[in-house]
Amino acid sequence: MSSQGDGAAEQHPETKLSDNSSTETDATGGAIITVTIGATVPTGFEHTAAEEVKEKIGVDVRISKDRGRIYFPITTDKLFQVHLLRSVDNLFVVVEEYDQYQFKDSKEETLAELQELASKLPWTNALEVWKLNGSLKKRKAHRRGNGNKVKPNSETTDATVADTEQQELPEAAEDQTKPETTPDIEGSKQESEDAAPKAKVLKFRVTCNRAGDKHSFSSNEAARDFGGAVQEFFQWKADMTKFDIEVLLNIHNQEVVIGIALTEESLHKRNISHFGPTTLRPTLCYGMLRLCKPQASDIILDPMCGTGTIPLEGAIEFPSSFYIAGDNNDMAVNRVVNNTRHIQKRRAEMGSVSGLPIDTVRWDLCNLPIKTSSVDIIITDMPFGKRMGSRKKNWDLYPSCLREMARVCRPGSGKAVLLTQDKKCFAKAISRMGGLWRKLHTVWVNVGGLHAGVYLLKRTGAVFGQTPEDVYESRGIVNTHEKGDDKELP
Known part of the structure; x- marks a missing residue:
């Protein structure tokens, strides 16, 4: 206090x-x-x-x-x-x-x-x-x-x-x-x-x-x-x-x-003009981005991008990397496109370079149209099972999406920064990945009154498809949620 x-x-x-x-x-x-x-x-x-x-x-x-x-x-x-x-x-x-x-x-x-x-x-x-x-x-x-x-x-x-x-x-x-x-100082004392x-x-x-x-x-x-x-x-x-x-x-x-x-309104109110039901604060997105230390030429993926706050914050603050934003919901993809255009227009009006290193795709989260071992960093806000999805669906979704993330991420050097409040489900899913992911660090955060974790994971050198756990369940069994940046902060 x-x-x-x-x-x-x-x-x-x-x-x-x-x-x-x-x-x-x-x-x-x-x-x-x-x-x-x-x-x-x-x-x-x-x-x-x-x-x-x-x-x-x-x-x-x-x-x-x-x-x-x-x-x-x-x-x-x-x-x-x-x-x-x-x-x-x-x-x-x-x-x-x-x-x-x-x-x-x-x-x-x-x-x-x-x-x-x-x-x-x-x-x-x-x-x-x-x-x-x-x-x-x-x-x-x-x-x-x-x-x-x-x-x-x-x-x-x-x-x-x-x-x-x-x-x-x-x-x-x-x-x-x-x-x-x-x-007026025409000189008169009166x-x-x-x-x-x-x-x-x-x-x-x-x-x-x-x-x-x-x-x-x-x-x-x-x-x-x-x-x-x-x-x-x-x-x-x-x-x-x-x-x-x-x-x-x-x-x-x-x-x-x-x-x-000294601030008339919170400085986190930036970049986003088209909000979704669970839009993340850009200040939290920035913290997540700094946690994974983006390097020049890194390919950074947000497979559940919602309104795009994470990739947009990254494209503005770490423009030497390239960002791929995707979601399985048409409305979410449209919001990302509109937010990107809004930022580009604002930058053009200010006379700065308007282009942003970002691309937006609609896809199936558990069957990404991305080449194996081609992504350097995955950073996303996973569904908490509160406003988006459900806790029951998370038990199927989390293992499936973590397995697909492991497939597209570079073995030995790739990283993932994942935010979720469903800690029990996430821990169980990680334990079933056959050593594909190794947890390095956890940052405990307060997201809209919910106690959530930001998990920094390292992609191990294990070859995808050659461990028994990474084929433990069939892929793609869950594809019913609309994912946005997972919790709206007041």
């Missing part, structure tokens, strides 16, 4: 982590602020996200005790780089954080302390970063504020989200207002005085994400009381839907992090 704390002088029994911001001066004399950025990522892929940050930004990452969050420092001159990360869902700038916040025994004392905290936090640098962040991208008119929508980590099922409740806040403090058109009251009043809301069972207060109560204190301190106005600024109060057991959101 995380929440942001106070950097002011009052003594608290909690342990405050190292300062989250500092200020330097560059060669031109301009101020460069160093702050801590928090990011929510698909649970289970925290280390993958940390690797991406280290690779692209060159800074060390701290993984939070609260699953699905990472923290890293950045200077304001490199702020734009955080929006280029592919493994993060939401971004926020940290105002303050406490590793061991000592909550009071009674609810009243705890809520009173949260109210006092709001006026003592070091808001200045975080608000400067928030303003700078707004100038880096085109703002949408307003993000739609759904009361339950904005969890820093939407996959964390035990977190509770709440907003400030009907707090009517007065006008904004002058230095917190959003940049507006400069008023004109300046007339223009001042017209400054835009900032609208805000507080979102509390709380996890842990030893708190005397609810998320609603924390958001309400802390938000009321923020209102009084800044003189902002509350608006649950058309807010300009969102203050995050993240509480995970005794870890408290307070931040200001």
Whole structure:
């Protein structure tokens, strides 16, 4: 659980982590602020996200005790780089954080302390970063504020989200207002005085994400009381839907992090314009792709592609490989084609190369029209037996498709990254493959509230067709499911 704390002088029994911001001066004399950025990522892929940050930004990452969050420092001159990360869902700038916040025994004392905290936090640098962040991208008119929508980590099922409740806040403090058109300066002092009251009043809301069972207060109560204190301190106005600024109060057991959101909507909302019933988040797809480390000229296959989020994410982020996307359902194949065209059109409008290294085919999953031993990597989201297919059908489907995957995958070097929540069925199917697949690693992830596994498999050197198990059952007995990317994340 995380929440942001106070950097002011009052003594608290909690342990405050190292300062989250500092200020330097560059060669031109301009101020460069160093702050801590928090990011929510698909649970289970925290280390993958940390690797991406280290690779692209060159800074060390701290993984939070609260699953699905990472923290890293950045200077304001490199702020734009955080929006280029592919493994993060939401971004926020940290105002303050406490590793061991000592909550009071009674609810009243705890809520009173949260109210006092709001006026003592070091808001200045975080608000400067928030303003700078707004100038880096085109703002949408307003993000739609759904009361339950904005969890820093939407996959964390035990977190509770709440907003400030009907707090009517007065006008904004002058230095917190959003940049507006400069008023007429014909020189008259009277004109300046007339223009001042017209400054835009900032609208805000507080979102509390709380996890842990030893708190005397609810998320609603924390958001309400802390938000009321923020209102009084800044003189902002509350608006649950058309807010300009969102203050995050993240509480995970005794870890408290307070931040200001930098993303208007989750960064995972990219690439896909035509959604299926179980479309995967591109951020999760990116984590799966990084797990198999695509190399130049690799042939990468998604035999149950659904809306195509995995191959499309790969074609954009790892374009040196070639992707084959297939499904046995006409509607799914059409969605992939439409999503591909949408991305190509968008890239052409931006003046970049519009072509994508991807091909789409309709096929029978258990009888693929692909040459034996010709695929380097297989990466797919298998049916969970929830929204697609059934657990009963999976007992026939899984062995059949794993056997066909083993046939087309290169012996000795081929890999597979497979996502499924039907763990028992998958383990049994692997055990019946006659040594064709060897499990290397498992990443446990939260997919739409379901505990699922991402399995990294290695194709052994065993020759397909020469082990007794790989002909244990007849092939092709199951071909009745419509497969999409298997679980939709909120």
